[in-house]
Amino acid sequence: MTAPDFEDLLRGLTPQVLGTLVRRYGRFEGSEDAVQEAVLAATVQWPAEGVPENPRGWLVTVASRRLIDRMRSDRARREREWAAAAEVVPEDVPDTDDTLLLLFLCCHPALTAASQIALTLRAVGGLTTAEIARAFLVPEATMAARISRAKQRIRAAGSSFVLPDGPEREERLQVVLHVLYLIFNEGYTASSGSELHRADLAREAIRLVRAVHAQLPEDGGVTGLLALMLLTHARREARTTAGGDLVPLDEQDRTQWDRALIDEGTDLAKAALAGPALGPYQLQAAIAATHADAATAKETDWPQVHALYLILERIAPNPMVTLNRAVALAETEGPQAGLALLATLDGDDRMAGHHRLLSVRAHLLEKTGDTATAYEHYRRAAKSTASLAEQRHLESRAGRVRP
Template sequence: MTRVGDGWRQHSADVLAALLRRSNDFGACEDAVQEALLAAAEQWPRDGTPEDPKAWLVRVASRRLIDAQRSGDARERRESAEGRSAARLSASTQALPDDDTLRMCMLCAHPDCSDASRVALTLRAVAGLSTAQIAACFLVPEATMAQRISRAKATIRASPAPFAPPTPEDAVTRLHAVRHVVYLVFTAGHTTAAGDHLVDVDLQHEAVRLAERLHRAVPHDPETAGLLALLLIDHARAAARQDAAGDLIPLDEQDRALWDHAAIARGVRLVEGALPKGAVGPFQLQAAIAAVHGEATTAAATDWAQIVVLYRMLARIAPSPVVELNLAAAVGMAAGADAGLTSLGPLLEDPVLGRGHRVHAVRAHLLERAGREAEAQEAYLVAASRTQSIPEQRYLNRRAGALGRLPVRPDSRVTR
């Protein structure tokens, strides 16, 4: 029987898009869909999953929306506004892709919203992520993200054409936002921000599915091809990323026989086909980096010098502290741990990276490679204390314990 959560993630965008054809009130539509999900949670386990879960959710959500529209003193005013917007929306959405999921992605990438708000709203509406999950993607507090999503909804409500299709002028910006959304959905599933599980397979599949749809809609766009290539190659390693207990296995220790080499080969073909087509974008470069890892038959065979070159190109066209962190790690592998630590030094003062665990985990790894075991152990413990992912905590604590300087409990939980 289909789990309710799976049904929500699979059909959320389609159900919300169906309601938005009737109403331009994003918040009311989202509330109605949430109520339909609650009804499904109550009824499906008792009565069985409907033959057409999406149709069931659309029907129930539509009833909830109608009930909400009919209630309150503002009923007449709301219905009048809805009638005017429905005609406009019906005509405007004809220019969008004939795919409700992609239509919702494009509609949420509204030109009146900031780029961060577009991404956050789409993660909420299309992928069904919680506010906490989205906040973890952006490395901001949950309350901050809740305010950002609320402001995005308010901005769209106030717009004279809330769900108009993209104009030629903003189509490129909206497509960029959609690609970014798909990537963040995959990232959220690749390594969960908190809890007992390392990977959220549902989110990973959802991201790959969205990337496939987007690539079919714009098959000649090299950055979209790069995005799909990146996701295919990274997802191809999923089976080797954790052991039977669900604990993290780092890339250099993974059993490469477990990798999906057909998916890697397809990703490599996609990125090789995309790179010569024009200006190289960040997703193409990230896919190229993933391809270097994917084609290495062993960890020792990895061409770290090429990866450093690619990360430096990425840092020029899409600079960010995370790119600089990955570059420092690659420099440490290509030119030695001391060179990597030198590159890493300034990043420890970054206000966002410094609060998280990844910069400290990279520093610990480089310190260990440099033979500075006491410092490495301390860095591993700091990193473990700054992640809420239990598998990552266990991994980092085990690495600290293996250095043997201080007593460390491998399964200890450390909260922020």
């Protein structure tokens, strides 16, 4: 088994093992540390000795004994049990996959969105604290403190390791999906730093949504979110030049799009739309599928895109949805119509000085021939984003229309 295969196996088993320990011992913080140590032991032993017949049971055994050792504070016993862990596999390791319950726990409503994301990536994604800190450009100590506080809040809230019932379950599921959506978005377009995207974060979000979809295959929102991620991630190779510069959607070489992901995402999008309820993820997936269905940018069915954004705007009002609808409206009725719709966002505090609003307005002004005003907006947009890749792109656009 190659190193990447070991990594994939361990990453998939980590949340299952952690779920087992939390269910058994009710100690989230201690269990998470014990599982990480068991994974570390596996990375050392398995390449040399071979993967155990029951790798999940092996990890549960090592992690359980490590946790028990800590609980008993018996150093001698810990050394004896650690040495024997590789040889003994408990008979009571459950076959159930607790990944979904673990996600519910990490996305506890008592936590902030930032803490939910960090804890999900640490406990369910298996990323180290250092990796998460690098992804969000904060010091490792800061991220470690954030994760520690999140565990303490969960303990203080007295949360039990069970799936809630009825409306509460649906409400918590929506929080889980939103957290995974945020992780994917940060991976697809990093909010800061020199790189446009973080493919590792995007892939991790997809992996976690696949895990949720495996347990809830009939849920339209889950299916829609997975479809949206696959269809969006399929464009990753065409989004940047060899030098790392951003390539807009209408200028991308669509032969570089991943057709396998597009086919899978399109099938999932159709399945999601066929469900009894229509939610924001299904609609966004349908929009992404419409773009993927066009062989060239000129062949995009913009009336269909605009109609989908109009529905999305009605069921899930959001200034970013309105902004995207303005782009589609400009393609169907002209740039002045798009600019008129953008004007409705000027009084929204959430969009004040936002680089996306500035850049879209600049783009539409350029289309009207008002290059002088477009130049000013491109420059302001470049100064308003912390993403160096987006800054370079917007400065380039500004240079193109410089008076």
